Amino acid sequence: MSINKTALIVGASRGIGLAIVKELLERNWNVIGTVRDEKKAGLHELVAKWGDHLKTFILDINLPTQIADVKSQLGEKSLDLLFVNAGVANKNGMQETIGTVSTEEFIRVMVTNALSPMRVLEQLVDKVHPGGVVGAMSSGLGSVAGNETGGNDVYRASKAALNMIMRSFAARHGKDHALLLLAPGWIRTDLGGQQATFSLEDVIGDIVDTILAQEGKTGLRYLDRFGKPVHW
Numbered sequence: 001m002s003i004n005k006t007a008l009i010v011g012a013s014r015g016i017g018l019a020i021v022k023e024l025l026e027r028n029w030n031v032i033g034t035v036r037d038e039k040k041a042g043l044h045e046l047v048a049k050w051g052d053h054l055k056t057f058i059l060d061i062n063l064p065t066q067i068a069d070v071k072s073q074l075g076e077k078s079l080d081l082l083f084v085n086a087g088v089a090n091k092n093g094m095q096e097t098i099g100t101v102s103t104e105e106f107i108r109v110m111v112t113n114a115l116s117p118m119r120v121l122e123q124l125v126d127k128v129h130p131g132g133v134v135g136a137m138s139s140g141l142g143s144v145a146g147n148e149t150g151g152n153d154v155y156r157a158s159k160a161a162l163n164m165i166m167r168s169f170a171a172r173h174g175k176d177h178a179l180l181l182l183a184p185g186w187i188r189t190d191l192g193g194q195q196a197t198f199s200l201e202d203v204i205g206d207i208v209d210t211i212l213a214q215e216g217k218t219g220l221r222y223l224d225r226f227g228k229p230v231h232w
């Protein structure tokens, strides 16, 4: 099977991002995965197996100069999929409330989960051909309508902010691209923790199916991993 499409997955060193890269490679995509530290990244172990189908770029999404470097490294390359997976939880645990979080930590989570992913999309959207998919990893916890229990105050706020900024972005780019905010479910990763409901193996096929199913569908959607709309 020859597909010959190209994806740029931002935040691909471990967890869901690394699993998305592996799944796309298995589906015959060419993938560029970004990492902050090439030595620590599980991604470089895949390069031996996948050769030219996998490239690694360095990107800390909180450093605008590195976003510009990625843009220039892409050159004239056209992307079929641009997806920002990178994200963080609060250092003091997800149960930290808005009453106890430090200003510094609030800013770190908000910048990493809301401002920086959207900066990446703003800078790189022109590299994605019309009808291509431009997405970011949100969370069910980013749903304002779905917050009936509280908890995870800071993380929830950061993903709700991501969703809101993506809606503004969609007003400018939704006619040209398939825009996606994905809520993947609660998954056992460093961020999700070992008590999470699902393993990466349980969910990765559905996550990638839903991302790829957006191809050619312009406008913005906020979906779970089965492609079902999440209430904003």
Ligand SMILES: NC(=O)c1ccc[n+]([C@@H]2O[C@H](COP(=O)([O-])OP(=O)(O)OC[C@H]3O[C@@H](n4cnc5c(N)ncnc54)[C@H](OP(=O)(O)O)[C@@H]3O)[C@@H](O)[C@H]2O)c1
Residues within 6 Å of the ligand: 010, 011, 012, 013, 014, 015, 016, 017, 035, 036, 037, 059, 060, 061, 062, 085, 086, 087, 088, 112, 137, 138, 139, 140, 183, 184, 185, 186, 187, 188, 189, 190, 191, 192, 193, 196
């Ligand atoms: N796991 C869940 O249950 C769950 C549920 C809903 C949504 N999500 C979202 O899914 C995404 C991936 O989460 P995960 O569970 O796979 O977490 P993870 O295992 O902790 O991985 C987080 C990824 O984000 C990268 N990252 C963090 N800060 C970055 C920065 N400043 N610049 C570039 N990359 C950065 C990390 O790179 P380094 O290795 O360099 O740190 C790593 O690749 C996140 O956006 C998360 O909010 C996860």
